[in-house]
Amino acid sequence: MSEPVAAAVAIKAEPPLMPELEAQARLSRVGSASLTAQAWRHLRRNPLFWISSALVVGLVVMAVMPGWFTSKDPALCVLAQSRHTPHAGAWLGNDLQGCDIYARLVYGTRASLAVGALAAMFTFAVGVLTGLVAGYYGGWLDAVLSRLADVFFAIPFLLGAILIMVSLAPAPGEPAWKSIGLVAATLAVLGWPPCARVCRSAVIAVRDMEYVRAARGLGAGTPRILRVHVLPSVITPALVMTTLMVGGFIAAEATLSFLGLGLRGSVITWGKSLSEAQDYAEVSPHMVIFPSVVLSVAVLAFVALAEALREAFDPKAR
Amino acid sequence: MSRYVARRLLQMLLVVTGATFLIFALVWALPGDPLSGMCGYRQCPAAYQTAMREKFHLDQPLWVQYTSYITNLLHGDLGETPGGRLVSHELVAAYPVTVRLALIAIGFEVIIGGLLGVVTALRKGKLSDHAALAVTMVLSSVPVFVIGTMMQLGLGLRLHWFPATISAAGSWSELILPGFALSVLSLVFVARLLRADLIDNLRADYVRTAIAKGLPRHRVVWHALRNSLIPVVTFIGADFGALLGGAIVVEGIFNIHGVGGLIVRSIYRRESAMVVGVVTVLIVVFLVVNLLVDLLYAALDPRIRYE
Numbered sequence: 001m002s003e004p005v006a007a008a009v010a011i012k013a014e015p016p017l018m019p020e021l022e023a024q025a026r027l028s029r030v031g032s033a034s035l036t037a038q039a040w041r042h043l044r045r046n047p048l049f050w051i052s053s054a055l056v057v058g059l060v061v062m063a064v065m066p067g068w069f070t071s072k073d074p075a076l077c078v079l080a081q082s083r084h085t086p087h088a089g090a091w092l093g094n095d096l097q098g099c100d101i102y103a104r105l106v107y108g109t110r111a112s113l114a115v116g117a118l119a120a121m122f123t124f125a126v127g128v129l130t131g132l133v134a135g136y137y138g139g140w141l142d143a144v145l146s147r148l149a150d151v152f153f154a155i156p157f158l159l160g161a162i163l164i165m166v167s168l169a170p171a172p173g174e175p176a177w178k179s180i181g182l183v184a185a186t187l188a189v190l191g192w193p194p195c196a197r198v199c200r201s202a203v204i205a206v207r208d209m210e211y212v213r214a215a216r217g218l219g220a221g222t223p224r225i226l227r228v229h230v231l232p233s234v235i236t237p238a239l240v241m242t243t244l245m246v247g248g249f250i251a252a253e254a255t256l257s258f259l260g261l262g263l264r265g266s267v268i269t270w271g272k273s274l275s276e277a278q279d280y281a282e283v284s285p286h287m288v289i290f291p292s293v294v295l296s297v298a299v300l301a302f303v304a305l306a307e308a309l310r311e312a313f314d315p316k317a318r
Numbered sequence: 319m320s321r322y323v324a325r326r327l328l329q330m331l332l333v334v335t336g337a338t339f340l341i342f343a344l345v346w347a348l349p350g351d352p353l354s355g356m357c358g359y360r361q362c363p364a365a366y367q368t369a370m371r372e373k374f375h376l377d378q379p380l381w382v383q384y385t386s387y388i389t390n391l392l393h394g395d396l397g398e399t400p401g402g403r404l405v406s407h408e409l410v411a412a413y414p415v416t417v418r419l420a421l422i423a424i425g426f427e428v429i430i431g432g433l434l435g436v437v438t439a440l441r442k443g444k445l446s447d448h449a450a451l452a453v454t455m456v457l458s459s460v461p462v463f464v465i466g467t468m469m470q471l472g473l474g475l476r477l478h479w480f481p482a483t484i485s486a487a488g489s490w491s492e493l494i495l496p497g498f499a500l501s502v503l504s505l506v507f508v509a510r511l512l513r514a515d516l517i518d519n520l521r522a523d524y525v526r527t528a529i530a531k532g533l534p535r536h537r538v539v540w541h542a543l544r545n546s547l548i549p550v551v552t553f554i555g556a557d558f559g560a561l562l563g564g565a566i567v568v569e570g571i572f573n574i575h576g577v578g579g580l581i582v583r584s585i586y587r588r589e590s591a592m593v594v595g596v597v598t599v600l601i602v603v604f605l606v607v608n609l610l611v612d613l614l615y616a617a618l619d620p621r622i623r624y625e
Contacts, residue, residue, distance in 0.1 A: 151336035156559025156604055158566065159597050163341055166585060166593045251461040255567060258463045259585060278467055278571070282475045289471075292464040300459035307455065 039312040049308035055301035063110040072103035074268055083284040093286045096276055101287065104268055105294050111180060111269045112298065116250040118184035119191060124242045126192040128234060131199020132226055136207060146200070153193035160190045161252060165261040176267045183262055187249050195241050202234045240310045247302030254295050270295045323613065330609050334602060338391070341598055342384050396595035399584075405595035408580055415488035416565055416576035422490070422497030423504070423561060427554060431505040435512025435550075436543065442517055454506040462564040466499040466571040483573040496572045500564050504557050511553055515546040548615060555611030559604045 043049045062069055072090075077099035084094040092101040134145040164186045206212060212229050220228075256262030257271025258278075270291045277287035362370075371377050390397065396405035434454075438447045473495060474482030480495035519525065519542035528538045562578075569578030577596060584592035 147332065147336070150333050151340060154333045154337045154605055155341070155601055156563050158563025159559065159600055159604075160341070162563075162566065162581070162585070163594060163597050247459060251459070255461055255463050259567065259570065259582060261585060274463070274467070281467060281471045285471055288467055292460075292468060296456075296460045296464060299461065300456060303459040304455065 035313075042312040043308060046308050046312070048304055049312070052301050052304035052308060055297065056305055059109055059113060059298055059301060062106055063113040066106045066110065069106045070100075070103045072100045074099060074103040074107040075266075076100075083280060083287065085284070085286055092290045093284075095273065095287050096280065101273070101290055104273055105270065105291060108268045108270045108273065108291075108294075109298075111176070111263055111267050112250050112253060112271075112295075114180050115184045115187070115253040115263070116246040116302070118181065119187040119249040120242045120246045122184065122188035123191045123195050123245055124238060126188070127195025127241075128199050128238050130192070130196040131234065131238070132203055132230065134196070135200040135203025136222075136226060136230060142200075145196070149193040149196050152190065153197075155190060157190050157252065158255060161186050161256055162259070162261060164189070165256055174265050176263075176265065179264050179267055183253055183256065184249075187252055191245060191249065195238060195245070198237050198241050199234050202237050203230055206230055206233050236313045240306055240313065243302055243309060244306035247299040247306070250295070250302070251299045270298075326609055326612060330605055334605055335388075337601060337605070338388065338598060339384055341594070341601070342387055343380060391598070396599065397591045399589045399592050403592075405592050408592065409577065409596055409599060412575060412577045412580045414576075415484075415493070415574055416569070416578060418488065418490060419493050419497050419500065419565060419569070419574065419576060419578075420561060422493050423501035423565075424554065426498050426501035427504045427508050430501075431508030432512060432550070434505075434509035436516060436539070438509065439513045439516035439520065440539070442513075447513075450509070454510055457502060458506045458510075460502075462500065462503055463567045463571065465502050466496070466568045469495055469499045470571055484575075486575045488574055488576065493574070496568050496574060499571075500561065500568045503564070504554070504561060507553060507557070508550055512546055512550050515549050516542055519543075519545050551611060551614060555608050555614075558607045559601075562600045562604060 077097040078094075079098045081090070081094040081098040082096055084090065084098070086093040090100040090102060092105070095101050095104065130145050130149065134142040165183070168182060168186075207230070212225060215225050215229050253262050254269070254271030254274065257269050258275045260275060262271055263269045273291045274288065274295070277284070277291065281288045394406055396409065398404050434450060438450045441447045470482050473479050481492050484492045484496065520539075522542070525538060525542050528541050533541075565576070566578035566581050568574070569576050570582035573579065577600065581593055581596055584596070
């Protein structure tokens with residue numbers, strides 16, 4: 001908000017040399033500052049943005065510092081307390097092995113968020129790169145990359161993930177990071193085409209605009225044009241898309257773990273808790289309900305944040 | 319039109335070949351011996367291993383394996399499990415239930431999602447519209463297996479309104495609850511998509527003209543609705559893949575003996591051949607459905623002509 005005002009004041013202070021040009025400059029100045037500034041102004045007034053980002057921040061803190069939220073050891077399970085309903089010792093009750101469900105939920109955040117964030121980062125990198133190259137260069141490169149994206153896009157997400165995870169035989173004693181990396185890579189391999197498509201069309205939209213052509217005419221090299229002139233208009237839609245995908249990836253990981261195909265070994269995850277609890281849904285519904293709620297809230301936080309961002313950055317949606 | 323169909327078929331051939339090759343390469347080129355888990359916890363006898371390697375061309379290069387796989391696939395031979403059951407046989411036995419489940423889900427999607435979309439679009443900005451938007455947003459982030467488990471728990475096991483597990487026959491009435499659970503996510507998206515598009519269309523000039531010439535309200539809405547159906551149909555087609563994925567989860571939860579249930583049980587039994595064969599078929603079905611959806615456009619929108 002303050003920037004356009006400052007710009008206008010600065011312009012006013014100088015004696016106008018050419019009133020028309022000056023007015024035009026002021027207009028374009030306001031226009032260019034407005035994209036981010038307007039989006040931020042819009043975001044600031046959106047309660048959805050504040051609620052969802054608070055949730056996301058909370059989840060990240062929980063993933064990094066689970067000890068701040070519970071003093072219990074999630075791996076310390078008392079078999080005598082198997083399937084106990086919520087009591088003073090364990091606020092959300094105990095699971096089949098007698099572990100504290102609340103502690104397991106807190107410690108499960110790390111794996112879910114790690115898979116979501118890793119997969120999203122990979123998707124973002126591959127999507128933006130392919131989108132930039134395919135959109136900017138066009139021609140056969142575009143044709144090849146687009147068809148390649150089509151092939152990956154044609155494989156339904158969960159079906160493809162099931163195929164890959166089934167064929168990855170679990171190695172005994174596999175470290176947690178490897179299991180997390182495998183699931184994240186699987187999700188990213190199947191998830192990059194939509195991001196690439198969005199980036200490609202964003203690049204095509206600005207590729208032949210006057211300011212890009214002017215830069216080219218002034219002798220700017222391709223890397224500079226891509227970095228300074230094209231990338232800024234690609235980043236926003238790609239970021240919105242990636243935020244949305246973090247939610248999707250978290251849900252997908254939980255689904256795979258639920259089917260017994262996701263994270264393996266001793267990694268604590270929401271999906272595995274749910275998978276285990278499902279057989280006891282009738283007698284111990286608390287084992288199903290609490291992880292379900294936490295998982296859904298986590299997915300919702302990212303979906304809502306993406307929705308708020310999209311609304312703010314897309315003038316048509318306002 | 320015919321030239322367009324030919325071009326689309328060619329494109330689809332490319333995508334199907336690429337996708338199946340990709341799957342094949344991913345599944346078979348990954349580390350791990352397909353024979354390793356075959357004889358339980360001990361090694362298979364050497365003679366058996368040699369015989370199996372020969373039978374499945376395991377010692378041949380990737381493209382030879384792929385060609386023989388595709389040839390078999392085209393002949394309807396999807397391979398067999400280590401136990402000797404034919405994948406194609408099991409698939410044929412399982413598919414009617416899944417088709418019923420998918421039809422019920424699509425029915426819910428179209429009817430409830432469509433109604434919700436139209437009603438919220440017509441009541442844009444009112445309290446009911448905001449409430450519906452909030453509810454659909456929350457629902458859209460609940461994974462399908464959570465929805466399925468919750469419905470089974472609440473409506474099946476607690477209230478006894480619906481059967482919590484499905485008999486092997488899987489009749490229409492039994493499949494209503496699983497079908498609804500399967501449809502919830504897509505239903506929500508249909509409603510949101512239809513609402514957004516219908517609001518756009520209701521602002522269009524032709525709608526103002528229709529109102530100006532005194533058409534009754536329902537006829538005006540129908541004018542706009544016809545155009546808004548196009549993105550909805552596209553979505554339902556593109557979402558078919560997610561529906562198939564969801565069917566695997568939902569069939570696993572409700573113990574439905576359909577294609578998805580088959581996949582889940584094969585995962586637990588570690589029968590990779592079954593999982594791979596069935597999922598590959600599902601993916602090909604998905605691709606064909608999408609082609610049909612593209613061709614449907616022309617029927618829905620006279621402005622679209624295929625050259």
